[in-house]
Amino acid sequence: MTYQPSLDRYKNMEYRRCGNSGIKLSALSLGLWHNFGDVNDFDNSRNLIKTAFDNGITHFDLANNYGPPPGSAEANFGKILKKDFKGYRDEMIISSKAGYTMWDGPYGDWGSKKYLVSSLDQSLKRMKLDYVDIFYHHRPDPETPLEETMTALDLIVRQGKALYVGISNYDAETTIKAIAILKQLGTPCLIHQPKYSMFVRDPENGLLDVLEKERVGCIPFSPLAQGLLSDKYLNGIPNDSRVATSGIFLNENHITAEKIAKISKLNDLARQRGQKLAHMALAWLLRDARITSVLIGSSKSEQIIDSIQAIKNTHFSTEELVLINNILIN
Numbered sequence: 001m002t003y004q005p006s007l008d009r010y011k012n013m014e015y016r017r018c019g020n021s022g023i024k025l026s027a028l029s030l031g032l033w034h035n036f037g038d039v040n041d042f043d044n045s046r047n048l049i050k051t052a053f054d055n056g057i058t059h060f061d062l063a064n065n066y067g068p069p070p071g072s073a074e075a076n077f078g079k080i081l082k083k084d085f086k087g088y089r090d091e092m093i094i095s096s097k098a099g100y101t102m103w104d105g106p107y108g109d110w111g112s113k114k115y116l117v118s119s120l121d122q123s124l125k126r127m128k129l130d131y132v133d134i135f136y137h138h139r140p141d142p143e144t145p146l147e148e149t150m151t152a153l154d155l156i157v158r159q160g161k162a163l164y165v166g167i168s169n170y171d172a173e174t175t176i177k178a179i180a181i182l183k184q185l186g187t188p189c190l191i192h193q194p195k196y197s198m199f200v201r202d203p204e205n206g207l208l209d210v211l212e213k214e215r216v217g218c219i220p221f222s223p224l225a226q227g228l229l230s231d232k233y234l235n236g237i238p239n240d241s242r243v244a245t246s247g248i249f250l251n252e253n254h255i256t257a258e259k260i261a262k263i264s265k266l267n268d269l270a271r272q273r274g275q276k277l278a279h280m281a282l283a284w285l286l287r288d289a290r291i292t293s294v295l296i297g298s299s300k301s302e303q304i305i306d307s308i309q310a311i312k313n314t315h316f317s318t319e320e321l322v323l324i325n326n327i328l329i330n
Helices: 042-054 072-084 113-127 146-158 172-185 207-214 257-272 277-286 301-312 318-329
Strands: 015-017 024-026 028-031 059-061 093-098 132-137 162-168 189-193 294-296
Touching: 024 028, 028 042, 028 301, 042 072, 042 301, 072 113, 093 113, 113 132, 113 146, 132 146, 132 189, 146 162, 146 172, 162 172, 172 189, 172 207, 189 207, 257 277, 257 318, 277 294, 277 301, 294 301
Parallel strands: 028 059, 028 294, 059 093, 093 132, 132 162, 162 189
Antiparallel strands: 015 024
C-alpha cells in the first residue's frame, strides 16, 4: 500500500527560523543515531520516519557512522525514502555529518578535505540522494588546520552536494573562528549541534552567546541525557531500556542514587506543570529563543507522538527556573 502522508501534518508543529537564513526547522527533529541500523527492525524504522513526517517533523538527522554497522542508518534511510517519500523530498531537511572514524587508514577520520569530501560522496550513494540539505563537520580536529576543514565545507556547497553547512561539538572559541572563516569564504555557518540538556550544560559557557551574536542556529542532541531525563528509571532499569539492551552510551554506573534523587525532584516539578519529565526537559531547551530545534531519538512511533506534547508548554516562570537550577546544582 502506497504511503500517503497526513494532510494535517503541518497544523500542530512549530517551525523556527534557523539563524540568519531562509530555513525554518520543526521544533523537534528526528535523529537516526539509534534504531535505524541493520541490527534494527526495518519496518519499525520505516514507521518511525512516517510517524515523524505525519506529525510535522521535517528534519531528519544522520551521520556517516550511524548504525550499527556504520553507514547502515543512511542506507536504510535511503531505502525508506525510495519506498515511501519519492514525492516528498522537497518537504524534508536531510542532514549528515562526518568527523568520527568511518574507515581504516589515515583518510577515514577527523577533518581533512580528503575525508570530508569522500565521506559525503559515500553518504549520498548510501541514501541515493544528489545532495543533503545540511552537512556538518562532526567534531573539531586538533591537528588539521581549521581553514582546511572549513574550506572543505565551502567546497561541498559549491559542488552542489549540500545546501548548507554546520558544525557539531565545537567549543565557543573554535566556533567563533569557524564562523569567521566560513563567512569570509561566502558559505555561512547555518547551525551548530552541541550536546545539551539539563544534565549537560556546557553550551551555556559562552557557546549560546556566540551563536546568538553570530545569528547561527542551534540544535541540541541528547536532550534527555540518553533517557535519564524521563520517568523511565525512577523505579529501576526496565528490560527494554537502553541501559539493559546496549549499555554503550548509558549504563548502570550513570544511574547513581544522587542522580535518581534529582530526577525524582524534577519529575515532581514536571507533574506540577502538567507535564511528563521528558516533556519538561524538551520544553526547558525550547524555552530559549536561541534554540532552533531539538533532536529526539525514538524506538517506537508512540514515543515520537508523545514527545511532540512538549511544544504545548515551553513557558517557565522565574521561580520554576530557579528551582530547576537548585535541583541540578545541589
